[in-house]
Amino acid sequence: MEDYGNSDDEHQYLDDDEVDIDDNxxxxxxxxxxxMARASASSMVIPKESxxxxxxxxxxxxxxxLSLKEKHARTLLIHYRWDVxxxxxxxxxxxxxxxxxxxxxxxxxxxxxxxxxQCSSTFCCNICxxxxxxxxxxxxxxxxxxxxxxxxxxxxxxxxxxxxxxIKCMALKCNVVCDEAKIRCLVSARDSNIAxxxxxxxxxxxxxxxxxxxxxxxxxxxxxxxxxxxxxxxEVECACGFQFCFSCSSVAHSPCSCLMWELWSxxxxxxxxxxxxxxxxxxxxxxxxxxxxxxxxxxxxxCKCGITFNWISGLEYSNGYIEVSEKRPxxxxxxxxxxxxxxxxxxxxxxxxxxxxxMKEDIQDKIKILGEKDTSSKDFGWIKDGLNKLFRAxxxxxxxxxxxFYMFADDLLKNEMTREEREIKQNFFxxxxxxxxxxxxxxxxxxxxxxxxxxxxxxxxxRMRVITQSVxxxxxxxxxxxxxxxxxxxxxxxxxxxxxxxxxAAVEKASKIPYC
Amino acid sequence: MQASRARLFKExxxxxxxxxxxxxxxxxCDDSNIFKWTALIKGPSETPYEGGVFQLAFAVPEQYPLQPxxxxxxxxxxxxxVHFKTGEICLDILxxxxxxxxxxxxxxxxxxxxxxxxxxxxPLNCDSGNLLRSGDIRGFQSMARMYTxxxxxxKKG
Numbered sequence: 001m002e003d004y005g006n007s008d009d010e011h012q013y014l015d016d017d018e019v020d021i022d023d024n025x026x027x028x029x030x031x032x033x034x035x036m037a038r039a040s041a042s043s044m045v046i047p048k049e050s051x052x053x054x055x056x057x058x059x060x061x062x063x064x065x066l067s068l069k070e071k072h073a074r075t076l077l078i079h080y081r082w083d084v085x086x087x088x089x090x091x092x093x094x095x096x097x098x099x100x101x102x103x104x105x106x107x108x109x110x111x112x113x114x115x116x117x118q119c120s121s122t123f124c125c126n127i128c129x130x131x132x133x134x135x136x137x138x139x140x141x142x143x144x145x146x147x148x149x150x151x152x153x154x155x156x157x158x159x160x161x162x163x164x165x166x167i168k169c170m171a172l173k174c175n176v177v178c179d180e181a182k183i184r185c186l187v188s189a190r191d192s193n194i195a196x197x198x199x200x201x202x203x204x205x206x207x208x209x210x211x212x213x214x215x216x217x218x219x220x221x222x223x224x225x226x227x228x229x230x231x232x233x234x235e236v237e238c239a240c241g242f243q244f245c246f247s248c249s250s251v252a253h254s255p256c257s258c259l260m261w262e263l264w265s266x267x268x269x270x271x272x273x274x275x276x277x278x279x280x281x282x283x284x285x286x287x288x289x290x291x292x293x294x295x296x297x298x299x300x301x302x303c304k305c306g307i308t309f310n311w312i313s314g315l316e317y318s319n320g321y322i323e324v325s326e327k328r329p330x331x332x333x334x335x336x337x338x339x340x341x342x343x344x345x346x347x348x349x350x351x352x353x354x355x356x357x358x359m360k361e362d363i364q365d366k367i368k369i370l371g372e373k374d375t376s377s378k379d380f381g382w383i384k385d386g387l388n389k390l391f392r393a394x395x396x397x398x399x400x401x402x403x404x405f406y407m408f409a410d411d412l413l414k415n416e417m418t419r420e421e422r423e424i425k426q427n428f429f430x431x432x433x434x435x436x437x438x439x440x441x442x443x444x445x446x447x448x449x450x451x452x453x454x455x456x457x458x459x460x461x462x463r464m465r466v467i468t469q470s471v472x473x474x475x476x477x478x479x480x481x482x483x484x485x486x487x488x489x490x491x492x493x494x495x496x497x498x499x500x501x502x503x504x505a506a507v508e509k510a511s512k513i514p515y516c
Numbered sequence: 517m518q519a520s521r522a523r524l525f526k527e528x529x530x531x532x533x534x535x536x537x538x539x540x541x542x543x544x545c546d547d548s549n550i551f552k553w554t555a556l557i558k559g560p561s562e563t564p565y566e567g568g569v570f571q572l573a574f575a576v577p578e579q580y581p582l583q584p585x586x587x588x589x590x591x592x593x594x595x596x597x598v599h600f601k602t603g604e605i606c607l608d609i610l611x612x613x614x615x616x617x618x619x620x621x622x623x624x625x626x627x628x629x630x631x632x633x634x635x636x637x638x639p640l641n642c643d644s645g646n647l648l649r650s651g652d653i654r655g656f657q658s659m660a661r662m663y664t665x666x667x668x669x670x671k672k673g
Contacts, residue, residue, distance in 0.1 A: 127581055127616045128519040129526040149519075150582075154616055157582045163612070172617045 042229040043246075045239045046213070051225065055206040058084055066096070072105050074202070075177045078165050079103035082210040104168065104177040106141040125150055127170060138186065142176035144169050152186045159187070159194055164201040165209065217249045218242035235500040245500060255396065255484045256403045257497035263412070264402040268343070275343055285309070286316050289337050338409035342401040349398035356387075356394060356444060363387060366452040370459075382463060386470040387447060393440050393473045400433055400480070407488060416492050425488065432483065436476045443469045520580040524550050527619050541624045551576040554590070555624050559668065560632040564660035565593070568668025572627065573603075574620060584614035587623060592667040594660045596634045596645040605630070606640045 046054050061084055062073040079102065080086045090099045100107065122131040125147035132147045139145040150170070155178070158167045167178045180202065188195035207213045213227045222240035235252040237243045243252040245261075253261040282291035285303040294301060299311040309316045367380045406412045408426040417425065446469055451462050481501075489497045528550070531543050539558075546552035553574035559565025571590040577583045587610060589603035597606040609618060609626055618626075639645025647656040 127523070129523050130519070150616065153579075153582045157579075161612070168615070170616045172615060172622070174615075 043234070043236045044227045045216075046225040046227055047239075048223040048225075051203055051206060054227070055203065058082060058206075062087060066091070068107070071180045072107060074180065075105050075166070076100070076103045078205050078209055082206060082213070101175075104166065104175045106176050123147070127154075138182060140169050140176065140178055140182070142169050142171070142174050144171040144174055144176075146170055148186060151182075152190050155183050155187050155198075156191065156194055159198050159201070162201070164198050165205045214246060214249060216240060216242055217244050233498055233500055252395070252500075253399050254499040255481060256399050256406070257489070257499055259497065260402060260406040260412070261399075263406065263410075267339075268346075271339075272343070272347075275340065279340070279344065283311065283314060284337065286314055339405055342405040342409070346398050346401040349394060349401070352444070353391065353394045353398060356390060359448070360387065363447065366450070369452040382467055383447075383451075386443065386466040389470040389474050390440065390443050390447060393436070393443070393477050396477055396480075397433070397437055397440055400436075403484070404429060404433070413492065413495065415494060429483075429488070432476070432480050436473070436480055439469065439473045439476055443473050520576065520578055521550060523581055524576060527621070530619075531621065538621070538625075540628060541621065543620060543624065551578075551580075553585075553620060555620070557624055557628055559664060560628055563632050564657045565595075565631050565664050565668070568664040570668050572624065574623075576620075581616040581618070584610045584618070585620065585623065586610075587627070592663055593631075594641065594644055594663040595631060596636045596639040596641055596648060597630060599640045600644075604640060606635075606638060 058077060059070055059073045062068065062077060063070060065088070066073070066076075068076070076087060076099070077084070080090070087099070090102075123134050123137050123145070124131050125137070127146050127150040130147065130149075132149075136148050137145050138148055138151050154170050155167060158164060167183060168174065169176045169178060183198065184195060187198060207215055207225050212229075213225050216222055216224045216226055216238040218238060218240050222238060222242070224238050224240060226236055226238055226246065228234060228236065228246055233247050235243060235245050235254060244250065245252050245254070245258065248258040248262065250258075250261060250265070256264065278291050282293045284290065285292055285305060285307070286309050287307045288303065288305040290303065290305070292301060292303060294311055300308060301311045302308045307316055363383060367383060370380065371378060404426070408422055408429070443466075446462075446465050449462065451459065454462055481499075485499065485501075489499065524545075528545055531545075540560075541558075542556040544554050544556075546554070553576065555572040555574065557570050557572060559568040559570060568591075570593060573588055573590050575586040577585065587605055589598055589605065591603075592600070593603070594600065598604070599606075605627065607626065607630055609615070609623070634644075634648065636645040636648035644656060644659070647659070
């Protein structure tokens with residue numbers, strides 16, 4: 001596959017229409033590789049109710065190791081974004097004192113301090129300048145002492161500001177984080193709503209501040225959070241069924257990188273309406289590619305660039321209608337054309353995906369009918385499997401168009417390749433894409449058959465075809481991914497684009513968390 | 517409920533008592549409104565602001581000291597963290613890093629420190645920030661000095 005520049009090799013892919021992949025032998029190799037690929041389940045769903053338990057798990061680890069109280073462990077973990085390994089690493093590298101100081105933790109040995117003001121009859125609070133009795137003051141772990149009223153006001157301001165995870169002491173340049181128990185006690189005496197808010201923020205910090213945990217981005221929100229073990233660059237499926245990219249929280253979009261997808265979805269939103277209009281009302285000039293609207297007159301249309309062409313056939317007009325040579329226009333014009341092309345196909349495949357998804361119920365009905373019939377095999381898992389493979393392949397195919405646009409046509413990666421390199425790679429990519437597409441359409445066609453009426457023999461044949469075709473599509477999909485990962489994105493020198501690794505089974509379903 | 521009034525009154529007394537303690541800062545309360553203050557601060561030495569006297573306006577909120585006072589320059593100043601037109605100041609302790617233990621006096625001190633050590637990476641005055649960021653120290657200093665002379669020094673003759 002390395003020498004794709006070789007034109008002989010290219011041919012092999014160009015006339016794939018007639019190549020019968022089923023006979024090539026490799027179609028059955030795929031399941032073997034599939035089993036060994038990425039067996040580790042690495043993500044978990046945390047339902048809302050188990051959030052506390054999940055958080056407690058991390059807290060306990062730190063509390064045990066450092067023999068800390070819960071409040072201190074929490075402060076520490078919030079500072080280090082709930083990365084327990086990081087806490088341990090800092091502990092080993094820089095020592096306990098530094099670890100605590102950076103996070104604003106002060107551990108006081110004796111809990112029963114004598115307030116400084118016990119000796120005098122009144123205490124003057126430095127914040128409000130009122131004299132208060134010594135019973136109405138609170139001393140924090142850092143030793144700073146102010147009146148309860150001022151502390152409470154301070155906490156309420158901070159909580160309402162959304163800063164409740166790290167409320168620092170009021171004293172100047174004091175970096176110590178206030179004791180959550182004291183905050184709770186003072187604030188709940190004043191306003192229980194705000195105390196609730198404080199508790200909620202502390203709990204949600206486990207998600208909001210945690211690199212490895214994210215809320216599921218489904219709308220309406222399913223209430224679940226997802227935790228991943230190691231790699232933040234992955235696509236996961238929440239228990240609610242929503243598939244998303246963990247690193248950017250938008251829908252699963254591989255083989256586009258997150259940046260490509262962000263650019264595309266913005267562009268798509270802005271330009272989709274005008275492009276729709278352009279595609280339904282205009283035709284591109286065969287020479288300069290500018291879109292032309294015909295608002296009257298005969299079919300002999302003259303473009304601004306000087307040529308005359310036939311509106312119906314799109315051919316250039318000279319003495320008779322002659323075909324315009326297939327010269328590719330310059331980069332700028334070609335870019336628009338190319339966006340137009342990618343946009344059209346992206347939309348078409350997204351639409352097909354929707355239609356095929358609607359087929360799901362249909363197929364389930366058919367399976368039901370089959371099940372009621374007297375057949376030797378009652379296991380129709382292979383149909384569902386084929387259908388799932390079709391969904392996945394279709395989705396990937398549709399996202400491969402925005403990918404191609406940013407990879408080859410847009411200015412995003414302009415400096416990464418020479419023009420020749422780009423053309424060679426693009427040709428190869430488009431061949432693969434086309435081959436992939438052909439096979440997806442075949443699979444789709446097979447699955448649309450009315451198999452519920454088949455005889456036993458026909459059913460066997462049908463099963464064979466579904467399995468072979470879905471395996472082939474899957475195999476091609478894997479190839480496309482590998483090629484994108486290693487040859488296209490892997491060879492970029494100036495920018496980094498990474499995509500979630502391909503998982504042939506499906507997007508990984510997050511497993512249920514073992515607590516609750 | 518007038519904790520702010522009590523606190524400001526105490527600060528007022530403190531200022532009166534220690535008038536000579538910090539010769540760089542002169543803090544004055546409005547005669548009729550204890551929530552309005554003005555300050556005159558001297559430009560720190562060895563900076564382009566040296567020799568200038570800058571006027572600051574304080575608007576103290578009802579919730580003071582739990583909320584920070586609003587401070588802005590009345591004297592025109594060329595500084596990355598001060599808005600050139602409005603005099604608004606970008607300083608963390610006046611925003612989210614505010615602590616009730618700060619006083620008007622200590623805020624003035626913090627502003628003097630900011631004048632000596634600008635933060636060009638969070639500029640309110642982009643021209644000034646860009647000069648510093650591109651390493652044109654001389655250009656920045658001469659601009660700042662020119663505006664100090666124009667706006668913050670007594671006119672000769």
